[in-house]
Amino acid sequence: MAIELRNPKNKRFIDLTGKTFGTLTVKSFMGFKKPIGCSKWICECQCGRTFEAWGNALRAGQCTNCGCKRREKVATKHPLYSTWAGMIERCYDPKCKQYKNYGGRGITVHDGWRKSFWSFAEYMGQKPSGFYSVDRFPDNNGNYEPGNVRWATKQEQNRNRRSNHLVTLDGLTKTLAEWADEFGISRQAMLQRVQSGRSLHGHRQPNSRPKKGENEPEISFSERRERRRTIYEQVAAGATVEIAAKSHGVSVSLVRSAVREFRSTP
Numbered sequence: 482m483a484i485e486l487r488n489p490k491n492k493r494f495i496d497l498t499g500k501t502f503g504t505l506t507v508k509s510f511m512g513f514k515k516p517i518g519c520s521k522w523i524c525e526c527q528c529g530r531t532f533e534a535w536g537n538a539l540r541a542g543q544c545t546n547c548g549c550k551r552r553e554k555v556a557t558k559h560p561l562y563s564t565w566a567g568m569i570e571r572c573y574d575p576k577c578k579q580y581k582n583y584g585g586r587g588i589t590v591h592d593g594w595r596k597s598f599w600s601f602a603e604y605m606g607q608k609p610s611g612f613y614s615v616d617r618f619p620d621n622n623g624n625y626e627p628g629n630v631r632w633a634t635k636q637e638q639n640r641n642r643r644s645n646h647l648v649t650l651d652g653l654t655k656t657l658a659e660w661a662d663e664f665g666i667s668r669q670a671m672l673q674r675v676q677s678g679r680s681l682h683g684h685r686q687p688n689s690r691p692k693k694g695e696n697e698p699e700i701s702f703s704e705r706r707e708r709r710r711t712i713y714e715q716v717a718a719g720a721t722v723e724i725a726a727k728s729h730g731v732s733v734s735l736v737r738s739a740v741r742e743f744r745s746t747p
């Protein structure tokens with residue numbers, strides 16, 4: 482379709498810039514179609530899409546959205562639609578019974594998914610069976626967003642509950658997230674360590690493990706705790722967390738975690 486781009490100076494030209502038609506807002510003039518002379522416009526739909534529309538179709542009310550209304554209608558028949566709608570409701574509708582456990586504690590839905598069911602459906606793929614539902618994983622306190630959702634059964638979800646995220650090491654109980662901070666690894670990596678039952682002590686990046694013969698002693702748990710106490714004492718004596726972190730060669734979050742740990746039990 483030939484579009485002639487020229488300056489709209491003829492008398493019949495009606496500038497639609499800024500006007501709204503249904504959910505479409507006209508952003509700018511695009512060009513004329515030869516030889517009839519219909520104008521084409523770049524519009525932005527409320528759903529966030531950019532859409533090109535003919536001026537006559539807009540003014541005649543034949544074009545009122547980018548097609549999202551139709552897609553939405555089709556979406557309601559999709560097997561994942563109720564999953565998606567339920568997720569949005571739990572996170573954003575205070576009238577929803579479960580809101581207090583979701584939106585009420587700050588859990589949100591990834592913006593692209595909130596705006597578009599199709600974007601969510603494409604990411605999630607097919608539900609393995611009716612026994613599965615969407616689980617926030619590996620971070621149960623995290624949001625519904627790419628990288629933190631999976632299809633899971635009830636049992637799998639129970640294992641991933643907030644209350645199950647307390648981990649006890651040598652008599653000290655902390656949340657998974659706190660331990661992850663302490664070890665300087667991601668929550669996902671920490672969870673994998675816990676679930677695999679691998680040793681939580683003496684962890685290192687594979688490349689930084691000392692070679693045989695270097696004879697570097699592994700730090701025991703109690704030594705680790707002593708070090709945290711020393712760090713805490715430094716902060717208690719007036720050092721900033723940044724300075725304490727630097728002088729011990731550890732992360733700021735580890736210092737904060739040490740402060741939290743010893744502040745209550747000096």
Ligand SMILES: [Zn+2]
Pocket residue numbers: 504526527528529530546547548549550
């Ligand atoms: Zn739209």
